[in-house]
Amino acid sequence: MASKKQGLSSIGRKAIMALTGFFLMFFLLQHLSINMISIVDGDLFNEVSHFMGTNPLVQFVLQPVLIFSVIFHFAWGMYLEYQNNQAREVKYAMYKGSANASWMSRNMIVSGLAVLAFLALHFYDFWIPEINVKYVQGDMSGMLPGADEFRYYEELVHKFAGQPIRVALYVISFVMLSLHLLHGFQSAFQSVGYNSTKYTPLIKKLGNIFAIAVPAGFVLVALVHFFNH
Amino acid sequence: MNLTLKIWRQKSANDKGKMVDYKVAGISEHMSFLEMMDVLNEQLINSGEEPVSFDHDCREGICGSCSMFINGEAHGPVKGTTTCQLHMRSFNDGDTIYIEPFRAKAFPVIKDLVVNxxxxxxxxxxxxxxxxxxxxxxxxxxxxxxxxxxxxxxxxxxxxxxxxxxxxxxxxxxxxxxxxxxxxxxxxxxxxxxxxxxxxxxxxxxxxxxxxxxxxxxxxxxxxxxxxxxxxxxxxxxxxxxxxxxx
Known part of the structure; x- marks a missing residue:
């Protein structure tokens, strides 16, 4: 009989990467939709942001699921990379990776760590100040101090207007996210066991569209606020 | 054709192993890759050196015995072929060819290019x-x-x-x-x-x-x-x- 290994199997591990990946891609789409509102209608952006920032369902159900997915996806990704590295103790003197696999698929750890670095900047810019105002200072009003309007749109614009370095970092980060998604989208389907001659070519096409359009959308928002203000 | 071969030599499972350079001359483009290895081994035997160990059996692409990681690719540069079905016409005169064993922790090297x-x-x-x-x-x-x-x-x-x-x-x-x-x-x-x-x-x-x-x-x-x-x-x-x- 096979010696049963304790813990999750290699297939279980990759299924977790895929499922958290699916959730994160869904989150990206949701995040982008709201960001897009900011270039069309500042007031509407304020209202939607206030809803997302104060609605208990979003704050105490979806946000924890998101945090869990983010941590899991990054931590497991790095753990798996370490494990995979251990599976070949002596490296090849000559290894032609480009002969049989795309750069994106071979460097998920590189693009992934770049996105993690971006997330640190993003948390510093938005998430930590937001949590601070709401839950540390206890100001749930969402209002600008000393003014009769919401603060969200102002905060967003201030992060980009006259900030070329931050905008450049955003652009680079989203290029890396795009590279990550170019492999990740279709790879997630394969990992949960979906591969069909009928729909896999379509999934690959949709994956390419998603991987380019979604990061491009985030970049567009940053550029619009940079050039408009 | 004349070739420079960079081959992984490892005396035993416990030996550290290293890449060693060899030169072979007069290789015909019609030879299979393994026949080229045979030429090298005859040369090594004649000069009193230890021949390079490698796995092979049917030499017609169905047994799965031959391995070798050639120039950074398993079974060499031609797709859909085993090493025994790879021919020297896929290489050029004067080429340097890297020949390594299949590497993985689960495939420990027994000797030279032979893995378990x-x-x-x-x-x-x-x-x-x-x-x-x-x-x-x-x-x-x-x-x-x-x-x-x-x-x-x-x-x-x-x-x-x-x-x-x-x-x-x-x-x-x-x-x-x-x-x-x-x-x-x-x-x-x-x-x-x-x-x-x-x-x-x-x-x-x-x-x-x-x-x-x-x-x-x-x-x-x-x-x-x-x-x-x-x-x-x-x-x-x-x-x-x-x-x-x-x-």
Missing amino acids: RSSFDRIQHSGGFISVNTSGNTQDANATPIPKHDADLAMDAAACIGCGACVATCKNSSAMLFVGAKVSQYALLPQGQVEAKERAQNMVAQMDAEGFGNCTNTGACEVECPKGISLSNIARMNREFLSGAIK
Whole structure:
């Protein structure tokens, strides 16, 4: 009989990467939709942001699921990379990776760590100040101090207007996210066991569209606020 | 043609091993890669040196015995071929050729280019079989109708010769293409259903215990496989495993 290994199997591990990946891609789409509102209608952006920032369902159900997915996806990704590295103790003197696999698929750890670095900047810019105002200072009003309007749109614009370095970092980060998604989208389907001659070519096409359009959308928002203000 | 060969030499499993340069001259473009290695070995024997050990058996591309990681690719630069079916016409006069063993923790080097692939055998033993009565009362082959499409896919999966090129080429040293093919060839046929649930569980558990890496779906294995085993077999194994796990 096979010696049963304790813990999750290699297939279980990759299924977790895929499922958290699916959730994160869904989150990206949701995040982008709201960001897009900011270039069309500042007031509407304020209202939607206030809803997302104060609605208990979003704050105490979806946000924890998101945090869990983010941590899991990054931590497991790095753990798996370490494990995979251990599976070949002596490296090849000559290894032609480009002969049989795309750069994106071979460097998920590189693009992934770049996105993690971006997330640190993003948390510093938005998430930590937001949590601070709401839950540390206890100001749930969402209002600008000393003014009769919401603060969200102002905060967003201030992060980009006259900030070329931050905008450049955003652009680079989203290029890396795009590279990550170019492999990740279709790879997630394969990992949960979906591969069909009928729909896999379509999934690959949709994956390419998603991987380019979604990061491009985030970049567009940053550029619009940079050039408009 | 004249060639410079950079070959991995390792006296035994415990030896550290290193790349050593050799020169061969007068190689015909019609020679197979293994015949070129034979020329080198005769040269080494004549000069009193230890010949390079390498695996080979049928030399017609079906036994899965020959290995070698040639110029950064399993079985060399030509797709859909084993090393014995690779010919010197794929190289040019004056080329430098890197020749290394298939590398993975689960494929320890025995000597030079020979690696121990018995981890594959242990995976097969853990689930790559069906229970049938072989007492002589052979059932008519057509008594169990099988859709042509399924029979073809099972045959495609069974074409795997277990050479280990998938592991050697995978940046993670994952054996999932091999195990996927071995799971699929039974999963697609009615005869394979009796042990279906345990098969994927046991074979994957053994694969993990052997120390192969995790699949990241780069697809390199499919490209380098001399038998063109499709990545869809890995997806089928994932399905078999995940559905078996929750049954």
